[in-house]
Amino acid sequence: MSAPAHAGPALGDPHGSPARRLVRRWWFSLAMGMSIAVVLAFLTLPVVAIFVNVSPGRLLSSLGGSQSLQALRLSLETSAIAVAAVVLVGTPGAYLLATRRFRGDALVLTLIELPLVLPPAVAGIGLLASLGPHGLLGGALAAAHIQLVLQTAGVVVALAFVSAPLYLRQAHAAFAAIEREHIEGALALGIRRPAVFLHVAVPIARPALLAGLALAWGRALGEFGATLMFAGSFQGITQTIPLAIYDEFSSDFPAALALSALLVVVSAAVLLTIKLLWTPSRPPI
């Protein structure tokens, strides 16, 4: 701190000799290359290992078991319902939050994003404490004859809770990125607000909305902790694929591997399908 600040060209000189610049650039590229290699190896190795250990035949035969098949069906159904609910209920809210300024809008966005950083166990406890039989709304739900714990509906609630923020923050960012002229131009032409939302904003934001949907769906398919704590685990009713995998892990490791491979295939298929869906139509700009 006592030395005077560097004023001369000694540090960070951008005009060194061409050779030195080349070396510097080469090192930079090497560091970048190393970074992507390490990241790629780290992220793909576990997935590769699952498929190294599971032959395609084993993967197919794992589908034959009634437990796997029921878990797969339940996972697809509950995650589809949860994500559909999130999209239908959440999209207008994300649009409002992105296009109107009001006091506390940043706080609202932060609250919506909060479940992202909550551990699944906290999500499970929170759902029990709010919607469980002894929870804040437990009495009201019971009076309305709505039971969530130990029911498929409870799985949907848990999946929606953990996956919603992934979609909503993406939707918010997508709507916020729309240039105001598009909206204002449409309004100036006399198009009503609901029509502007449906026929201008949503089509422009569509690629990002679909990307958010894919992320949310993937998260819902993989949800474990909150589902177990809130909805429990029972074959055919609340046991989704991740719960079935954990069940098999302690009794039959190869079966757990096969089921994991199945979940990878299903999740990848969901991701790919959604990606293919959004490529044909480009945003009209």
Next chain:
Amino acid sequence: MTRPRALLAAGIACALATEFGACGSSKPQLRVSAAASLHQAFTRYGESFAPARTRFSFAGSDALAAQIEQGARPDVFASADKKLPAQLFVKRLVRRPVEFAVNKLVLAVPSGSPITRLAQIERPGTTVAAGTASVPIGAYTATVISRLAGAQRRALLANIRDREPDVTGIVGKLTEGAVDAGFVYATDVLATRGAVRAIELPPTLQPRVGYAVAVVRGSAHLSQALAFVAGLLRGPGRADLAASGFLPPARR
């Protein structure tokens, strides 16, 4: 400016090193994989265990055994049954297991529940939580249910609506009122301090619930691991087990 940073760096290095048992005190770190139901007793025992600092991993015994089969190497494995350690012993993954405690299976209900007898949970509409087939609490429950008469057995099985991977999950469902009843260990009910009430099972239905412990082969802290096991059998661990409600193992 530099000194606080250096201190911080040293602190982080120390914290990291502690993870591998190398910083601060020279005591080695003993890793103990233990059945979820041993949480209270072992935590207390570990605090007073002098030869090593203990680090526990509590989960369903079957999951812990599966980890050992997949190459995990804790120093000690304590199971809620004798079967799992015996299987690992046959596979030469652990040293000879020894029984160190006995527990009891009970039917547990939330404290305010009107249920007082086993027969009441056979009524249609009652929800019951149990362990999965492979976790010891689930296996003991299966034994109890298999000893019931046919109609009773079917009625009870139809009411099991939740299969938890370990007993902690069943207790959680009970304290939250998510189920009407669940099969747990007597010690679990004591640990809830009144949130859950135990209903004793008839002696004819009660399975023998023996806990066995084994030193894992390849343990880098053999003497400490042996001391840990010895303390459970004859030392202070025995008192900690008794304080949590465990019974001593049957005399041979």
